[in-house]
Amino acid sequence: MTDTEPAGGETPDGLLGWCLVANVARETVRGESGLDIQHGTKHFRAGALLWLPPVRWDPGHGRRHAVGRHRGNGRRYVNMVVRMDDLENFRVKGVYSEALVRGLNGYDHDPAAPRTLQNPWTRERAQEWADARNHFREPLFIEGHPYAHPRISVPNPPPAEIRIDGETLHLARYGTGGAHYSRTPPPTEWIPGP
Template structure:
């Protein structure tokens, strides 16, 4: 195998290693990321996605993924997903020829149906899983980035956080982080019957 495993360390039937993740239970969409949904448009919450090494740049915070589509759970589909919509990053072994075909995409060689064309090494996939498992959002308070770079919030961010004894309220959440304010959001007024 390309990752340097000996025959004793390689599980039977292993075709290669791949970085995987699950679609987050809640994902944020829409203006300022305040529209919380379960899963994504193409994948249900909890769906296992296989993340092959990138061959082309799909854009900041996005990655090519292979998984079973929300509408047809029997076939693998290739999509570009937001990394922020994923959780539980880890490394798994690839054992299925159908999965190899989907991971290879247009580079698949029918003469070698069990060969990954662009494989991960187990170590490289684990390094990226470790980095993304710690993915957290930058914190902005009243429009200014928090001075302490160690302070961050999970993605998606909570509606309220406690910092230095103060309650901060989520104003918006987007590409550049979570924005909080000391002022609570306005309460919705409902007329009395």
């Protein structure tokens, strides 16, 4: 999904480049086993628009550089490393602001060329990345194991039961931290007779 941009091969007036964007998720998980649910992150409000420049160096597993307006000062763009699990609604937007270009360029910004993105996305590459991330599969956790299963993920929403290595697992809980499965079936509801 792209924001309102001209169709076809037209280049809008004032366009400085394309960028992958996402919003900070309404609920983010923290703490042991993801039981601490927060609204937004420490640095960005829930729903805040973050601009994701192409990766120059890897900040760590599941993390990415992002440029956005800080929770404490909504006037300036800041460059932070965020967890990808804290982001949703990936899409492509055009860059029109020199201040945003300065934030996306970071240390590579050239004051002699203030309207030039140093490491730009192509619109097609950013759209492919957004589509892949929006169809992201949920991590699968099995009761008694603190980490997600390394080889298996489940669709969103997850199935009530799955079979792994000949064993049937039952969905115990599902939230922003992924799908948690248990070896014991859920309790059956008792319905009183007439």
